[in-house]
Amino acid sequence: MNARVGAATDVGAVRTSNEDSHFTGERVFVVADGMGGHAAGEVASAMAVSHLGTLDSRPDLGPEDIRQALITANDAIRDAAVGGRAGMGTTATGLVSVTFAGSPHWVVFNVGDSRVYRFAEGALTMLTADHSEAAEMVAAGTLTEDQARNSPFRNVITRALGAYRAPEPDQWVCPPIPGERFLLCSDGLTGEVEDDEIASVLASTPNPAEAADTLVRRAVQAGGRDNVTVVVVDGPTPPPAP
Numbered sequence: 001m002n003a004r005v006g007a008a009t010d011v012g013a014v015r016t017s018n019e020d021s022h023f024t025g026e027r028v029f030v031v032a033d034g035m036g037g038h039a040a041g042e043v044a045s046a047m048a049v050s051h052l053g054t055l056d057s058r059p060d061l062g063p064e065d066i067r068q069a070l071i072t073a074n075d076a077i078r079d080a081a082v083g084g085r086a087g088m089g090t091t092a093t094g095l096v097s098v099t100f101a102g103s104p105h106w107v108v109f110n111v112g113d114s115r116v117y118r119f120a121e122g123a124l125t126m127l128t129a130d131h132s133e134a135a136e137m138v139a140a141g142t143l144t145e146d147q148a149r150n151s152p153f154r155n156v157i158t159r160a161l162g163a164y165r166a167p168e169p170d171q172w173v174c175p176p177i178p179g180e181r182f183l184l185c186s187d188g189l190t191g192e193v194e195d196d197e198i199a200s201v202l203a204s205t206p207n208p209a210e211a212a213d214t215l216v217r218r219a220v221q222a223g224g225r226d227n228v229t230v231v232v233v234d235g236p237t238p239p240p241a242p
């Protein structure tokens with residue numbers, strides 16, 4: 001697949017170090033949001049994207065390869081954390097171009113509360129499900145979506161890489177849609193910028209690098225309370241002629 005891609009990241013307006021990492025290759029695109037503080041979070045997120053990035057040079061990728069890379073990354077981060085970096089971990093979410101049932105497909109994967117969205121036919125759709133206490137309370141019906149936005153449970157991650165147990169990544173296999181673009185982001189974007197505004201930037205900014213820059217800038221201008229990372233990937237198939 002010949003996707004066009006743009007990426008941007010910023011420490012934000014409050015924090016002193018950027019613990020997010022990202023990777024963009026030919027067929028693998030990843031965002032990771034590290035946790036554990038300085039010299040831990042950025043190490044964990046960098047390890048996650050580097051393990052997943054090795055998949056980029058492999059021609060015949062499937063969902064199982066992605067799961068294996070996440071397990072390997074989890075174990076490496078957990079072992080690195082043993083040397084006194086308690087609480088070191090990272091989210092990992094992304095998009096991989098694979099051949100599935102003989103034709104090109106995307107695999108979307110997620111561990112944690114970073115997100116992948118698809119923007120197609122003017123609509124922004126969240127493809128991943130957050131692994132946070134707030135999201136689980138919404139799923140269980142004990143919290144509304146609106147309440148979840150401002151809940152302290154939003155920041156309690158229920159799955160991450162670097163944990164003692166092997167990770168249970170979510171994976172979705174998606175057939176390509178003409179004209180689609182994907183947005184990968186850390187919660188530093190979605191905590192500051194509403195979905196409507198994200199959709200309007202994606203609709204009005206054809207260049208993916210410019211779209212990523214604009215979204216990161218909007219998040220920092222809106223408060224920038226967290227590190228913010230955005231990757232925009234345009235699918236290889238142009239939109240249908242009007």
Ligand code: CA
Pocket residue numbers: 033186187188226227
């Ligand atoms: Ca974050």
